[in-house]
Amino acid sequence: MTDSPAISVLDREGLDALVKTLTTEGRTVVGPTVRDGAVVLSELASADQLPFGWGTRVEAGHYRLIPREDGAAFAHTSGPQSWKTFLHPQREKLWSADRGADGQLSLTAEQPEQPSYAFLGVRPCDLRAIAIQDRVLTGGHYQDSGYRERRSGAFLIAAECTEPGATCFCVSMGGGPAADNGFDLALTEVVDEAGHRFLVRVGSEAGAEVLSHVPRCQADVETQTAARRAVDAARDRMGRAMPPVSLRTLMGQSLEADRWDDVADRCLTCGNCTMVCPTCFCTTTEEVTDLTGDHAERWQRWDSCFDLDFSYLHGGPVRSSPRSRYRQWLTHKLSTWYDQFDSSGCVGCGRCVTWCPVGIDITEEASALHDELEARLRLQEQAEQQERTEKVQ
Amino acid sequence: MNDVPLPYRVTQVRDETADTVSLALTPAGPTSLAPFAPGQFAMVYAFGVGEIPVSVSRIDRRELVHTVRSVGAVSAALCALRPGAHVGLRGPFGTGWELDRATGQDMLVVAGGIGLAPLRPLVFDALAAPRAYGRMNLLIGARTPHDVLYSQQVHAWTAAHGPLHCGVTVDRPAPGRLGHVGVVTTLLNGARFEPRNTTAFICGPEVMIRATARDLLQRGLPAHRIRVSLERNMRCATGHCGHCQLGGVLMCRDGPVIGWDRAESLLSVREL
Amino acid sequence: MTSATTMPFALAAEHRERLMRIAREVSFGAGTRLFEEGRRADRFWIVRTGTVALDLHVPGRRAPVIESLGQGELVGWSWHFPPYVWQLGAEAMTTVRAYEFDAVAVRAMCADDPGFGRAIAVWVGRVLAHRLHAARTRLLDLYGPYGGDGRP
Incomplete structure (x- = not known):
């Protein structure tokens, strides 16, 4: 490690130099940029492509870009994509099979050289989402080798959150706008009278090494204070919150709730929530053959538990009603994920709320389920109380 | 690999x-x-x-x-x-039947239709070391007498007076063929086992599994000694595709064989 | 048939003993007809060993077996309900040892003692409910292709 203090400050040129350094190292730099009326994640040639001067206004089923006077680059909320697009891509070839003249099969693993990614501007919620997918895809007995390769080579530059959106609720999911760990470098954007700059913290040796090639100054107290204050303020400005109860228990006790019928009346079962969710990992497979009939390929692609075919069992789908499919998504995300992978599957990024075409709000549904459960338990208690009273009499 | x-x-x-x-x-x-x-x-x-x-x-x-x-x-x-x-x-x-769980106990193997397939190697293993277990029972339900899998083997088992008591019942009899007619649970009355000291292994259509497990519970078998093999859609088998979930169970990893103590509540929820 | 519907479990000791007092031990060789469809239902049996097949007469083919009954199970319930006529036929599939009961006598006992009568009615009702459930389950053709959802 060269002369890298743990905390330093980059200006816009410094950010440019950071991107150049990563590119020179042979990395594919991916970060937010404005395209098609949204902040999307895309390969960046330079830091100029970051969404300087763009913010977002979100609500349930609503997303708009809004210009910002301050020129901030990381003052937008989550867009329609997440980093899983790159780590756990929508389509991936798994293996190919060739049939010889004598009917013999040869099966070959697909082992392409994986890109060496640098993700610039990973939100703390998305850092946690990546950690969750790490556990799902590489933390068990079997590992997804493609994901493992891409993930182990990825360089993560977090951008702490200073502008939470109206659909954000990471604090109530046990997270927050600050990046605590799981990054190589962490940026906190500060724009004030003293200028536009980025406080940068080092989270790994690789981070320190990269930073050593980037012109920067030592962090001054004012910048550190302003950064801390902005992140702290963000913590109190979450647009939404989950009910403050054990969601795991709530979902487990709500499998037969009436609320599922209510949400099923609104849900289009389009699967948007599963596509935009940064932790949803489900996939299906496709068999592709060529015209000779002697070459076949096995492809994996994203799948959604809202798809009827998802639960197909010789004869028909196990989950044929929209009610059961929405319930599967929500209970898996908030409850059975613990059974399977020792954590919640939700980080509170709010994407599923923003990008639901009919504006179904996961926090509202959880609250409604909570209210229903409370009411049911109250009735039960009253009934028991009455029984006891009658016995005494 | x-x-x-x-x-x-x-x-x-x-x-x-x-x-x-x-x-x-x-x-x-x-x-x-x-x-x-x-x-x-x-x-x-x-x-x-x-x-x-x-x-x-x-x-x-x-x-x-x-x-x-x-x-x-x-x-x-x-x-x-x-x-x-x-x-x-x-x-x-996936998990196996874990025959060891039946060591020193009576053994009840109940198969419905194609469900006999995963149970056959279990029966072979048990018969290879009959002294490790108490009385062994294999009860088979099938659609018709022509639909009984491994018919020669099953015929030999039913005819023999060996350590294995084997019964077959069918939903629909075939002309001229003698044998039991009725659901597979009717064979339980003729099976030889002490409910409080028995391990059961069940595989078949889910309705048949539920009916059999409930009957065994009524007879006094503890739920955790009733092992059932379940089926769900599956793509990867390595716990990554998400298809085989039944509540918190990932069938490829935590199943297909699970205890009735875990399965009962899961199977009681429609479309889970 | 679960243990709950076999007679020793389904009846309280007091009623069981009263019923057993009029039981006759009988045995049938394989192939013996116990009763025929349409005839007067004046007896019933509880199987001790062996198997009894219930069948239904169909012109032009051998009577198909509807269900087989084994150890502990009640053979015959038509004696309990007017007009006391057998709905099916019954044949010993193997050598059968059974307890045989005079239905007229049991009906008289039921009429004399409503408590005993109710116990017998509940027992027969449970047997019927169970057989109905089993028959419905078999109607589903669960072992058929696609779990018996009716496709060819």
């Missing part, structure tokens, strides 16, 4: 019933999959068509037997294979 299937050669094809065949498979090359335990399954790949989970129905050193019923595109392709053809195999996957 669980990323890419290993090529296996079909060495024998046996027609079990009108729509079910048993494929005997040996490794086509020098490497073979790790040993399978009864109740575990492999992902069997039919070239150009796809992959499905199939339990092992016989484990004989390097040779594996899979019994496949033709119900979909992949299973139909597998059923059409002839000796010499190749398939791809990944595995072994």
Whole structure:
């Protein structure tokens, strides 16, 4: 490690130099940029492509870009994509099979050289989402080798959150706008009278090494204070919150709730929530053959538990009603994920709320389920109380 | 090796019933999959068509037997294979029956239809060490007498007065064939077991599993000693595709064999 | 048939003993007809060993077996309901040892003692409910292709 203090400050040129350094190292730099009326994640040639001067206004089923006077680059909320697009891509070839003249099969693993990614501007919620997918895809007995390769080579530059959106609720999911760990470098954007700059913290040796090639100054107290204050303020400005109860228990006790019928009346079962969710990992497979009939390929692609075919069992789908499919998504995300992978599957990024075409709000549904459960338990208690009273009499 | 299937050669094809065949498979090359335990399954790949989970129905050193019923595109392709053809195999996957759990106890094996396939290697293992267990019972339910899998073997078991009590019952009798007619639970009255000291292993259609497990609970078997094998859609078998969930259970990883103490509440929720 | 519907479990000791007092031990060789469809239902049996097949006469084919009954199970319930006529036929599939009961006498006992009568009615009702459930389950053809959802 060269002369890298743990905390330093980059200006816009410094950010440019950071991107150049990563590119020179042979990395594919991916970060937010404005395209098609949204902040999307895309390969960046330079830091100029970051969404300087763009913010977002979100609500349930609503997303708009809004210009910002301050020129901030990381003052937008989550867009329609997440980093899983790159780590756990929508389509991936798994293996190919060739049939010889004598009917013999040869099966070959697909082992392409994986890109060496640098993700610039990973939100703390998305850092946690990546950690969750790490556990799902590489933390068990079997590992997804493609994901493992891409993930182990990825360089993560977090951008702490200073502008939470109206659909954000990471604090109530046990997270927050600050990046605590799981990054190589962490940026906190500060724009004030003293200028536009980025406080940068080092989270790994690789981070320190990269930073050593980037012109920067030592962090001054004012910048550190302003950064801390902005992140702290963000913590109190979450647009939404989950009910403050054990969601795991709530979902487990709500499998037969009436609320599922209510949400099923609104849900289009389009699967948007599963596509935009940064932790949803489900996939299906496709068999592709060529015209000779002697070459076949096995492809994996994203799948959604809202798809009827998802639960197909010789004869028909196990989950044929929209009610059961929405319930599967929500209970898996908030409850059975613990059974399977020792954590919640939700980080509170709010994407599923923003990008639901009919504006179904996961926090509202959880609250409604909570209210229903409370009411049911109250009735039960009253009934028991009455029984006891009658016995005494 | 669980990323890419290993090529296996079909060495024998046996027609079990009108729509079910048993494929005997040996490794086509020098490497073979790790040993399978009864109740575990492999992902069997039919070239150009796809992959499905199939339990092992016989484990004989390097040779594996899979019994496949033709119900979909992949299973139909597998059923059409002839000796010499190749398939791809990944595995072994999932929990097994864990025969050890029955050590020192009476054993009740209840099979419905194709459900006999994953139970057969369990019965073979138990018969190989009969002294380790108390009384052994194999109760088989089938659609008609023509639909009983491994009919020669089953006939030998029912006729013999060995350590295994074997009963067969059918939903619909065939003309001129004697035998029990009725649901498989009717055979429980004739089985020899002490409910409080019995381990049961059940596989078949879910309705049959539920009916059998409930009957056994009523007779006094503890729920955790009732082991059932369940089925869900499956793509990867490695816990990553999300298809085989039943509540918190990932069937490929935590199943297919689970205790009734866990299965009962899961199967009681519709469309879970 | 679960243990709950076999007679020793389904009846309280007091009623069981009263019923057993009029039981006759009988045995049938394989192939013996116990009763025929349409005839007067004046007896019933509880199987001790062996198997009894219930069948239904169909012109032009051998009578198909509807269900087989084994150890502990009640053979015959038509004696309990007017007009006391057998709905099915019954034949010993194997050598059968059974307890045989005079239905007229049991009906008289039921009429004399409503408590005993109710116990017998509940027992017969449970047997019927269970057989109905089993028959419905078999109608589903669960072992058929696609779990018996009716497709060819």
